[in-house]
Amino acid sequence: MSTVRVRPYTLADFNGLLDIQKEAFPPPFPEDLWWSRDQIEAHVMTFPEGALLAEENDVAVGSATSLLVTYDGKPHTWEEVADDGFIKRSHDPNGDSLYGIDLCVRPSYRGKGIAGALYEARKETVRKLGLKRFIAGCRIPNYHEYADKLTADQYVEAVQKGEIKDLVLTFMLKQGLRPLQVMPNYLEDEESLDYAILVEWRNDQL
Template sequence: MSIQIRSYTADDYEELLNVQREAFPPPFPEELWWKKEQIEAHAEVYPQGAMVAVADGVIVGSATSLLVTFTGKPHTWAEAADNGYIRGSHDPDGDSLYGIDLCVRPAYRSRGVAAALYEARKRLVVRSGLKRFLAGCRIPGYCRYADRMSAERYVEGVVKGEFKDLVLSFMLKQGMKPIQVLDGYLEDEESLNKAVLVEWEPDN
């Protein structure tokens, strides 16, 4: 399957919404799907970070990123993403690309769409002379182990190959490395509201 990556605009909103509907069906709350005002903000504030994957003329996945100055300070998704609008959190002079969203139509999963979007993000980091790519990574498998270990121990186990995590294991395959566990990152029952900040650095 041939996959092309391009920037999205407000004109793509209906297709982007269809991707979200398919990727996050009920009981996922509809109010958390991208709003048109958010898509317009992404395309206006940092169009380079607003990406879609297109196959056979159809949008099959999307990814949104912004620029930040990395400090290592704990944060939530809402703080990093300005509640999805990015206007208040995007730093034009930032040293790091921060991914706040990635989704793929279920029918196109396991076909290289997400990997293509991650590769496009890495190319953007290199092209822009940034220090790193960052993302808050869900750990949905943690709920099965939370009664007997900390999130830090679980992440260590996933890195060592002791456990498989649907999201973190994929991130590791993309060359991302865990930096820190973030408490209260996002309302996420499976991850116990935790996430792992992961990082990819270009070769120096």
């Protein structure tokens, strides 16, 4: 029987984390955005509560990384909020929101609730730390298939109505996250045409 376990990652997990990134973000996604050893070390040193690894039968199959921010509603880029993947300068220990900068599951392990388990752990962190919300810049990797007909806002509406399935946004909506705004030029991401959707889940215990 398969068992999924979510635990904090450490630098010793680097090879497993890199394997997940390579499979989950294949070309055209830029390779230089895959985690480096220095970035993983920085996550663990800066905010270990935000560094999560999912394992199935002791195999690394998914990961999620977050930091704390004070939410001000302003549009931003991934590079700004993630401090280019290092989180050292953007992490605010007194922040009111958990911000997700990474979520990935190896393709052969998808559709089995692994990302759902990582999201449960993120929600638990929001509750435990008494934060107001979880937020993230959500990729829309199927948008390029519709961009000649729909604006990014129209695309989000169609995904919300269930008319279009998006690999990431459909998953986020199922987790109870709601779209707040479309952010252009968020991240170099050919499939999403560099767009991301800021999505929010509010602490259900406040």
